Amino acid sequence: MATVEELKLRVQELENELLKCKLRQCSGSDGDDSHGHHRPRIEKMSAEVVDSNPYSRLMALKRMGIVEDYEKIRTYTVAVVGVGGVGSVTAEMLTRCGIGKLLLFDYDKVELANMNRLFFQPHQAGLSKVEAAEHTLRNINPDVVFETHNYNITTMDNFTHFMERISHGGLQEGSPVDLVLSCVDNFEARMAINAACNELGQIWMESGVSENAVSGHIQLIIPGETACFACAPPLVVAANIDEKTLKREGVCAASLPTTMGVVAGILVQNVLKYLLRFGTVSHYLGYNAMQDFFPSMSMKANPQCEDRYCRERQEEFRKKEVERPKQEVVEEEEQVVHEDNEWGIELVSEVTEEELRAASGPVPDLPEGITVAYTIPEERATRGPEEDTVPETEQSLEELMAQMRKM
Amino acid sequence: MADEATRKAVSEIPLLKTNSGPRDKELWVQRLKEEYLALIKYVENNKKADNDWFRLESNKEGTRWFGKCWYIHDLLKYEFDLEFDIPVTYPATAPEVAIPELDGKTAKMYRGGKICLTDHFKPLWARNVPKFGLAHLMALGLGPWLAVEVPDLIAKGLVQHKEQQSS
Numbered sequence: 001m002a003t004v005e006e007l008k009l010r011v012q013e014l015e016n017e018l019l020k021c022k023l024r025q026c027s028g029s030d031g032d033d034s035h036g037h038h039r040p041r042i043e044k045m046s047a048e049v050v051d052s053n054p055y056s057r058l059m060a061l062k063r064m065g066i067v068e069d070y071e072k073i074r075t076y077t078v079a080v081v082g083v084g085g086v087g088s089v090t091a092e093m094l095t096r097c098g099i100g101k102l103l104l105f106d107y108d109k110v111e112l113a114n115m116n117r118l119f120f121q122p123h124q125a126g127l128s129k130v131e132a133a134e135h136t137l138r139n140i141n142p143d144v145v146f147e148t149h150n151y152n153i154t155t156m157d158n159f160t161h162f163m164e165r166i167s168h169g170g171l172q173e174g175s176p177v178d179l180v181l182s183c184v185d186n187f188e189a190r191m192a193i194n195a196a197c198n199e200l201g202q203i204w205m206e207s208g209v210s211e212n213a214v215s216g217h218i219q220l221i222i223p224g225e226t227a228c229f230a231c232a233p234p235l236v237v238a239a240n241i242d243e244k245t246l247k248r249e250g251v252c253a254a255s256l257p258t259t260m261g262v263v264a265g266i267l268v269q270n271v272l273k274y275l276l277r278f279g280t281v282s283h284y285l286g287y288n289a290m291q292d293f294f295p296s297m298s299m300k301a302n303p304q305c306e307d308r309y310c311r312e313r314q315e316e317f318r319k320k321e322v323e324r325p326k327q328e329v330v331e332e333e334e335q336v337v338h339e340d341n342e343w344g345i346e347l348v349s350e351v352t353e354e355e356l357r358a359a360s361g362p363v364p365d366l367p368e369g370i371t372v373a374y375t376i377p378e379e380r381a382t383r384g385p386e387e388d389t390v391p392e393t394e395q396s397l398e399e400l401m402a403q404m405r406k407m
Numbered sequence: 408m409a410d411e412a413t414r415k416a417v418s419e420i421p422l423l424k425t426n427s428g429p430r431d432k433e434l435w436v437q438r439l440k441e442e443y444l445a446l447i448k449y450v451e452n453n454k455k456a457d458n459d460w461f462r463l464e465s466n467k468e469g470t471r472w473f474g475k476c477w478y479i480h481d482l483l484k485y486e487f488d489l490e491f492d493i494p495v496t497y498p499a500t501a502p503e504v505a506i507p508e509l510d511g512k513t514a515k516m517y518r519g520g521k522i523c524l525t526d527h528f529k530p531l532w533a534r535n536v537p538k539f540g541l542a543h544l545m546a547l548g549l550g551p552w553l554a555v556e557v558p559d560l561i562a563k564g565l566v567q568h569k570e571q572q573s574s
Contacts, residue, residue, distance in 0.1 A: 108518060154494040156429055156470050186517075187529065188503060191496040230499065233533065252515060252523040306499060306536075361534075374530030389538075390421040390444040397436055397469075400443035405464055407450050 041142050045071045045098065054141070055098055067276045074143070076275050077170045077177040079103040081153065081193055083129040085255055086207055087183030088119035089264035094144075095137045097272065101145040101171045102137070104130045105162065107152040117257050145171065154192045163196050179271060180204035183264075185253075187234065194229035197221065198309035201316075205274075207267045209260055211253040214289040215239045216263035217370075218270055218282065224301060224313025226283055231302035231310065232364050234373040237286035237295065259289055286370055295369030410551075416456075417546050420449045426537035428497045429470050438498075439469040442540045449542040460553075461489070461545055469493065472502070472541070476549060478557040483568045485557060489549070498537045501528075504549050512565045513556055522552045 002010075039054070047059035061067040078099055080091050083106040091102055106129040110120045124132040130148035138146060147169060151158040167176045180202055182193045190206060197204045201223050209216040215237040221228055266285055273279045283298035301314045361375030393400070423441045427434035446463060453459045463474035470493045477486040487509065491502040503521040510520035517523055528548055532539055539547075560566040 111518075152492075154496070155492045156468075156495060159430075159495040186503075188494045188496065188500045191500045192494065195496055233530075252517060374533060376534050388421050389424050390441045390448075393440060393444060395440075397440050397443070400440055400447070401464065401467075404443055404447055404450075404462075407447070407454075407462065 038139070039142065045074065058097060067278050070276065072276060073098050073272075074100045075171065076179070077101040077103065077175075078271065079105065079166060079169065079177045079180045081105045081180065081182050082184035082189065083133050084108070084114070084183065084185060085117035085257070085260035086209060086264045086267065087181070088117075088129070088133055089261060090181060090183055090207075090268055091133055091137060092119060092140065093264065093268040094271070095141045097268075098141065099144055101147065101169075101177075103165060103169050103177060104133055104146065104148045105151070105153055106130050107150060117255060117260055152189075153196075154188050159192060159196070162192075163200065166196060166202055167200050176200070176202065178203075178275065181267065181271065182206045183267075185209075190229055194221070195307065195309070198223050198228055198230075198307050198313060201313055205267060205270060207263055209255065209263050210236065210239065212239065212241070213254040213256040213259050214241070215287060216259055216289075217284065217286045218263065218267045219284045220270065220274070220281060223310060224315075224317035227299035227301050228305060228307060228310045230307040231305045232299070232372060233361075233376060235284070235366070235370055236373045237288050238369055238371050239288055239290050241290065259287070262287055262289075284370070288369060293369055295367055297367045297370060299364065299366075413546060413551060416449075416452065416458075416550075417543060419452050420542045420546060421445050422538040423498075423540040424537075426498065428495060428499075429468070429493050430495055435469070439465075442469070442542075445540050445542040446545075449546065460550065463489075463541065463545070476506075476545075476553060478553045480558055480561055485561070485566060485568060498540070501532045501539075501544050501548070502541070504544065509556075509560070509566075512560060515552070515556055522549065522556075524548050524552065 042054070045055045045059060046053055047056065047062065049056045049060070059070055062070050076099055078094055078101075080087050080094075080102060083091060083104050087104075087106070091104060094102060108129050110124045110127050110129055110132050112122060112125050114120055115122060119136070120129070120132060128150045130150050134146045134148050137144065147165070149161070149165065151161075153159055153162045165177075166180060168174050170177050180193060180197060182190055182204060184190055184193070185208075190208075193204065193206075196202070203220075203222050206219040206221060206229060207217070217235065217237050219235070220226060266282075266287065270282050270285070274281045282296055284296060286293075286295040288295070301310060301317075303311070303314060305311055305314075361377040363372055363375055366372070395403075421444065423438065423445060425434055425438040425441055427438045429435050431438075450459065450462070460478065461474060461476040463472055465472045471490075472493070473488070473490040475486055476489050477484050479485075487506045489504060489506050491504045493502055494500050503517070505520040506516075506522065507520040510516060510518070515523045531547065532544075535543070557566065561568075
């Protein structure tokens with residue numbers, strides 16, 4: 001007769017075995033690798049056109065004169081923040097392109113509600129997104145180095161760690177990453193990435209899909225040079241939908257695999273162009289799915305930006321620009337003048353511009369199809385003393401905390 | 408935007424002065440004091456108006472907040488635990504208030520039970536940085552959310568009244 005201790009051990013043994021079986025089955029259902037189709041790591045990218053070379057079609061870009069040095073992609077590190085509808089596809093594209101190293105950040109778990117988007121599969125439900133993504137991506141391309149972090153970057157402790165990894169998580173440990181990609185779905189996380197990148201002087205690209213799923217955008221942010229995420233109210237692609245017909249009852253957000261796939265595609269395209277130096281790198285590219293319209297533009301950093309580090313980076317950029325030899329580009333703006341106006345007709349607005357501006361706020365000069373989510377009136381800095389503000393207090397923070405607790 | 412009662416309640420919350428977030432050491436303590444002063448005043452106002460509806464407290468760094476909020480419906484009190492972290496970008500971005508026990512019960516929520524605020528909230532907050540604080544977040548964010556969602560959750564039978572809570 002076995003003792004209780006012996007039985008306990010046996011149960012433990014069986015539990016471990018079950019866990020192993022589960023793991024084996026889990027990786028097996030991922031497809032090819034159940035048949036042992038793990039390919040070995042490839043030390044050097046080959047341009048040889050054979051069926052067994054996963055990089056032959058990419059290296060062909062060199063022969064066609066599109067990219068000068070494709071192999072360089074293996075020296076780059078990209079951090080993808082947010083591994084959801086856009087981020088997972090972005091990471092997969094970069095993995096297939098043979099990027100050197102990927103850092104993945106996300107605190108979410110895979111859910112069945114994500115299945116209308118690409119990449120994740122139903123059997124991965126319950127796993128953390130970064131863990132599930134790493135598993136799939138490693139199978140696709142074992143040459144890529146992965147580093148995953150399962151946390152929310154906007155809280156204090158995690159943010160410090162996030163900054164440390166951005167500045168030291170490059171392929172050569174200790175070097176910064178080459179590019180940060182924001183594939184998050186909320187304003188708070190975008191502002192956190194913006195704050196980190198401004199402080200570190202880290203170049204990054206922002207991407208987004210609207211909550212109604214029919215527009216999106218990508219944006220390149222070079223701290224101090226191009227507008228940062230805090231330089232202006234959030235930019236949105238006008239979808240030309242009558243607000244009155246847009247129903248929001250009972251839902252927070254809609255999503256489509258198509259729009260997310262398109263945005264991930266234009267994002268990674270811009271990444272490849274930026275890293276491998278070909279074509280024109282977009283500063284801002286919008287996608288309006290309703291009209292199939294792609295507005296693009298470029299916006300300079302705002303000298304009055306609320307982010308102190310953005311202003312510091314701007315100062316550095318100005319100094320660098322002064323030192324650089326000048327290339328004179330004369331751009332003449334043509335004024336529209338009608339040949340003759342014999343009746344002296346002039347357009348006079350019924351509201352003065354000042355009146356309009358006071359009611360809303362200044363709208364940056366934006367091309368057709370791009371607008372701001374909201375405006376901020378300028379007077380907010382000037383008003384203040386006459387408003388009812390919190391009184392000065394002799395009480396310490398601890399006393400105030402205790403007072404609140406007693407209420 | 409908000410209804411008349413909310414507007415009045417908000418106008419009586421003192422505005423904050425210090426534009427500082429949890430990453431700014433001393434200035435953050437100053438901001439925290441202002442947060443507590445505004446919250447205390449708001450709770451006092453609510454009590455006076457016989458509309459006391461939440462309590463909040465924080466860890467000693469003031470970076471993590473938790474508490475209770477309640478809603479009276481058909482003379483019955485429904486109480487919920489609430490929590491949120493102060494984002495590193497506060498006060499430029501408002502915290503995301505969560506009621507974890509309601510996660511999955513309403514579509515007006517993001518994962519983890521974070522409440523989904525109206526389109527009006529973000530612009531309103533952005534226009535009032537750094538004057539708005541946590542008391543304003545309660546009054547303009549959580550308050551209106553509870554007023555819309557709780558009666559609906561009760562009607563759908565997704566929230567039941569706990570006997571011992573009868574008030």
